[in-house]
């Protein structure tokens with residue numbers, strides 16, 4: 001079921017690309033995005049948020065992510081459980097996967113989207129989050145000297161001369177000095193105090209002093225943009241006994257969590273029916289390769305069975321005229337095909353010619369059948385994209401076409417008389433390319 005939804009991983013270091021199943025990438029990202037010591041229900045909520053984002057955008061760029069995942073065995077069990085227990089679940093709003101934002105700690109309440117990204121997102125509303133008060137990010141202080149600030153912000157503050165005093169209203173004010181520049185009295189936090197007393201309390205060397213601010217303290221609450229799922233809050237909720245569903249519904253207003261990964265992507269062929277006809281069979285061996293003795297009937301069956309598995313995964317109803325090595329007449333095939341109402345009938349064959357140089361895949365459609373012609377073009381183009389030699393889409397007047405009542409194609413996947421191609425037909429990855437080319441052609445046709 002998960003086999004079709006693939007994530008494209010781009011290695012940022014060498015720009016290499018790699019495809020991997022959705023659920024594996026959910027696991028990898030989960031191990032990076034949330035502390036694995038968190039409660040399992042919080043991890044599940046996070047897994048669903050990650051999956052939702054991947055379904056929205058199936059491309060991930062990173063560095064060393066895969067290597068890190070392969071190495072780390074310690075936390076895999078818990079991560080895998082969180083991923084497996086929520087397999088296929090995504091967060092939906094109006095039946096569409098949401099932009100599942102999350103952050104480490106909100107600091108007391110999450111944020112309305114318009115306060116962060118300048119536009120209103122219906123499911124990213126401010127919710128109170130008492131939960132994350134007990135974490136280290138709840139309230140943090142950071143001190144900066146004025147010199148630090150000048151350096152970090154690339155600004156210059158006006159320089160104060162030693163000898164002039166600065167009052168800081170509400171803190172230090174009403175500084176009175178005598179004619180020698182000694183502080184006679186001042187107000188500290190509203191309280192009047194003598195210059196001498198202050199010097200004593202603060203252990204200053206002299207009452208001849210000036211005061212000016214040299215630092216600023218910043219106090220922050222929370223960590224991150226504050227929209228959507230608050231991870232610390234989620235963890236506390238989980239510890240209180242809430243489930244991942246409670247958690248997600250709390251932080252993503254008005255959403256639902258369902259096992260529905262976009263039929264258009266996940267099950268693009270749902271509701272479609274196809275009949276695949278593996279050529280020949282049983283006593284009818286079809287053509288035979290000259291160098292390896294590979295039989296057309298076996299090759300056709302092997303490819304057809306693989307096509308069935310792939311297309312079924314994509315939601316398609318697939319019928320084969322034969323699933324084993326049995327003899328079937330053309331009439332029996334036609335009867336079988338017409339017994340089921342299908343969208344397409346595809347017959348799989350390999351060709352043979354008395355010149356060994358001829359090679360490549362050729363697709364035939366029935367005269368004036370523009371649906372199958374169009375499907376043929378899509379399949380051929382996708383095969384070509386996979387570096388398979390192609391010879392074009394042509395009209396064919398096969399007996400089987402005249403009998404089958406639905407749109408039909410006959411695919412000659414190559415030449416058993418060409419030693420090069422014959423050899424390739426024994427190569428699993430080459431067969432996989434043919435299967436994928438046909439599958440992608442069918443998907444493209446229905447787009």
Ligand SMILES: [Zn+2]
Pocket residue numbers: 105106107108109110129130131132230231232233
């Ligand atoms: Zn919070």
Ligand SMILES: [Zn+2]
Pocket residue numbers: 279280286287296348349350
């Ligand atoms: Zn044949």
